[in-house]
Amino acid sequence: MKMLVVGLGSVGQRHVRNLRTLLGSELEIVAYRVRGLPHTLADQANGSSGEEYDIRTHRTLEQALAENPVAVLICNPSSLHIPIALSAAQAGCHLFIEKPVSHTLDGLDRLVALVHEKRLRVLVGFQFRFHPGLRMVKQWIDEGAIGKIVCAHAHWGEYLPDWHPGEDYRHSYSSRSDLGGGVILTLCHPFDYLRWLLGEVKVVSGVAGCLSGLELDVEDTADITLEFASDVIGTVHLDYAQRPASHWLQITGQAGTIRWDNADGLAECYRSDRGEWERFPLPPGFVRDTMFLEEQRHFLECIAGRSEPLVTLDDGIRALEIALAAKRSAAKSK
Numbered sequence: 001m002k003m004l005v006v007g008l009g010s011v012g013q014r015h016v017r018n019l020r021t022l023l024g025s026e027l028e029i030v031a032y033r034v035r036g037l038p039h040t041l042a043d044q045a046n047g048s049s050g051e052e053y054d055i056r057t058h059r060t061l062e063q064a065l066a067e068n069p070v071a072v073l074i075c076n077p078s079s080l081h082i083p084i085a086l087s088a089a090q091a092g093c094h095l096f097i098e099k100p101v102s103h104t105l106d107g108l109d110r111l112v113a114l115v116h117e118k119r120l121r122v123l124v125g126f127q128f129r130f131h132p133g134l135r136m137v138k139q140w141i142d143e144g145a146i147g148k149i150v151c152a153h154a155h156w157g158e159y160l161p162d163w164h165p166g167e168d169y170r171h172s173y174s175s176r177s178d179l180g181g182g183v184i185l186t187l188c189h190p191f192d193y194l195r196w197l198l199g200e201v202k203v204v205s206g207v208a209g210c211l212s213g214l215e216l217d218v219e220d221t222a223d224i225t226l227e228f229a230s231d232v233i234g235t236v237h238l239d240y241a242q243r244p245a246s247h248w249l250q251i252t253g254q255a256g257t258i259r260w261d262n263a264d265g266l267a268e269c270y271r272s273d274r275g276e277w278e279r280f281p282l283p284p285g286f287v288r289d290t291m292f293l294e295e296q297r298h299f300l301e302c303i304a305g306r307s308e309p310l311v312t313l314d315d316g317i318r319a320l321e322i323a324l325a326a327k328r329s330a331a332k333s334k
Contacts, residue, residue, distance in 0.1 A: 002028040004069040004093070005055070006084050007076030010164065011098060011125075014289065015073055016055070018296045031057045032064040032084075065091045071303055074098060077173035078180030082107040089114040094303050096296075098125040100188050100323060101316040103180030108317055115313060121302040123309045124316030126192040127291040130298070133260050133267035134193055136280040137251070140269045141197055146253030152198060152234045154190035154249045157242025160214060174240075175216045182218035183238045184208065184323050184330075190236045190249075192311070192319040194226065197251070198234065201322055203227035208330035212241040224326045 001023060005012050008031055019027055058064040065072075065087065072088040073096040074081050082102045085095055089111060101124055102108065115122055128134055140146065161169045173179035174186040184206075195201060208222035220241065226234035247262035260267045265282035301307035 001026055002030065002067060002069045004030050004032060004064050004067065004072045004088070006032045006061075006064075006072060006074050007080075007098075008033070008055070009075065012073065012075035014292055015075060015096070015296060018289070018293045019300075021293065022297055022300060029055050030064055030067050030069065031055045032061050033057055033059060061087055065093070069093055071096065071299070078103045078185060079173075079178065082111060085111050086114065089118060089120055092118055092120070094121045095313075096123050096125065096299050097313075097316065099192070099316065100180070100185050100320045101313070102320060103185060105317075105320065105324070108320075112313060112317075121299075121309060122313040122316075123295070123299045123302055124311045124313065124319075125295065126189060126311045126315070126319070127295045128189050128193050129196060129310050130291045130294040131262075131265070132283055132286065133265045133280060134197075134249075136267045137249070137258055137260050137269075138197055140258055140267075141251070145256060145269050145271055146251070146258055147255030148253060149198060149230065149232045150252045150254060151232060152194060152249070152251040153236075154194060154234070155237045156187050156190060156247040157237070157239040158187075158245040158247070159243045160212070160216075160220070160240035162243070162245070170215060175214070175218060177218050182327070183220050183240050184222050184224070184326050185320075187238045188319055188323045190238075191226075191322040192315065193249075194234050194236070195315075195318060195322070198228050198230060198232050200229045200318075201226045201234075202229050204322055204325035204329055205334075206326035206329045207333075208327070212239070214240060216240070219327070219330065222326065222330065224329075226322070 005016060016029055071094040074084050075098050078100050081097060085097060086107060088095060160174060169175055174181045204226055206222055206224035208219035210216055210220050212220040214220060221239040224236045228234060249260045251258040255272045257270045267280040269278045298307060298310060302309050
């Protein structure tokens with residue numbers, strides 16, 4: 001099986017390692033490095049040269065696609081996703097697209113049409129769908145463990161300079177508007193998993209600002225309210241400033257409460273009829289990379305036609321729409 005990886009930054013390298021773990025010698029990987037960017041942007045877009053992973057690297061997308069890969073993993077900055085995805089889809093390649101699928105909605109209608117026309121499989125990289133604790137949360141909600149949901153709150157604060165020690169965070173895509181950065185797009189996972197857990201969102205409002213003192217040209221702090229079609233009220237807090245990092249979820253129902261904390265992975269469910277907490281700890285051996293490994297295992301199953309994508313292109317677009325609506329609301333104060 002031959003795959004093309006576009007962007008060998010930290011997440012692209014992670015996917016390469018995991019695919020090789022899953023496929024071993026059955027896998028051949030080629031890479032495309034984006035050209036024509038200013039030096040600091042090129043470094044962020046491309047990451048590794050590929051040499052340490054023994055990957056043949058192409059300087060044009062046409063050359064890379066001429067290798068006839070069965071799938072393309074799009075792991076470069078968000079603002080560069082859609083042109084790559086359109087060319088890869090036109091060539092008949094299945095797609096793995098890192099989140100968010102883009103920084104605007106431009107070109108997505110064309111991509112959806114191509115995917116349907118050529119019957120391609122697309123998986124969007126929201127790896128928290130593969131977290132055992134959140135999957136348990138989904139099971140509790142689906143079985144009605146806490147009754148009708150009333151409200152939910154997701155909180156994610158994490159100090160941006162700590163993400164990649166030794167690198168200048170100001171050059172990262174997360175901190176640059178020209179690469180599709182900003183805390184709302186970069187930390188958009190809660191928009192996806194809340195929609196997965198609670199259904200469609202009908203109204204979005206938000207406030208945001210650059211408050212961290214980190215010399216960014218994007219918002220680094222945001223509070224967003226989501227009104228769901230089910231009449232659930234959701235709130236999401238995101239920031240690049242919090243130390244120590246904190247990422248957790250709480251869901252309140254008429255008959256109990258569900259909590260999940262990414263720090264230890266523990267999911268808890270309080271059922272008022274029982275008057276006690278039910279706890280679901282992480283399985284032995286789970287590490288952060290386990291989510292990414294299971295994500296790529298699932299992608300391979302999708303390519304083989306044995307599974308339907310757990311996070312579809314439509315899911316990715318819906319999460320992007322929520323994020324962009326939050327940004328518009330914050331900009332317009334309405």
